[in-house]
Amino acid sequence: MTERMTEYGRLLVGPVSELFAQAVALAAHQHARSTAPAFTWAFSGGETPQAWYRWCSEQRSIPASLLASAHFTVSDERHVPLDSPQSNFGNADRLLLAPLRIPADRRHPWLVDRPPVQSAEAYIATMESLVGKKRGYDVCMLGLGDDDHTASFFPGSPLLQNDDGALFAAVLTVEKGWRLTITPAGLRACGQIVVMTMGAGKAEAMRRVFRDNYDPIATPAQILKTCAERVVWLIDEAAAAKIA
Ligand code: 6PG
DSSP states (O other), X not given: OEEEEETTEEEEEOOHHHXXXXXXXXXXXXXXXXXXXXXXXXXXXXXXXXXXXXXXXXXXXXXXXXXXXXXXXXXXXXXXXTTSTTOHHHHHIIIIITTTTOOGGGBOOOOTXXXXXXXHHHHHHHHHHHHOTTOOOSEEXXXXXXXXXXXXXXXXXXXXXXXXXXXXXXXXXXXXXXXXXXXXHHHXXXXXXXXXXXXXXXXXXXXXXXXXXXXXXXXXXXXXXXXXGGEEEXXXXXXXXXXX
């Protein structure tokens, strides 16, 4: 695995199995040094985390101490029922949390049984009751969309323009409908941010993030520059091909 520092955070490039193991190692490291009243680990949506969940289940790679105490959630969510294949938390639950028998009181889905704005309010209340006010996740995992989005910050998103300080929000997007998401302020309140993306299909998005001029409203994942000191990118060779 190669490593270098960039203006968007620490960039690790290597084989997929090593990147998957590194995602666990980063969380374990953060867990060992956490002073939070409850250790929170947020997963992301998409195909990459689903492959990682399967790998973690097969390899039994998550340390017992983490499984025994971490609180699990997702950093962004679609406003769909948990049993939908579109539900980010639902997928984490089906592929990882349920097989690992994580108790219900340490699984924290966004509550999609109410309108989106109330879902976000309820989620903020849940997180505050766990870790206190204005504290993000101990570990926040993110992906990178083909359109350069991360979390639910899509190009032109109001979240990238009007930062009211809320750590989590509901946002209506033109193409994707309602989304529930950590905000840029939320990212800046996290302990560790891990962006995992793989495959040749991500090479152009990676190039835009790392090589184009800074314009997060057009290229949302560039917002990670505002918290680069806590960001680690886990990228395979194919996805890194255009930023060599
Ligand atoms: C979502 C996902 C999304 C995802 C990226 C990368 O809910 O839409 O969270 O933001 O992280 O699209 O997905 P892949 O892992 O499939 O590339």
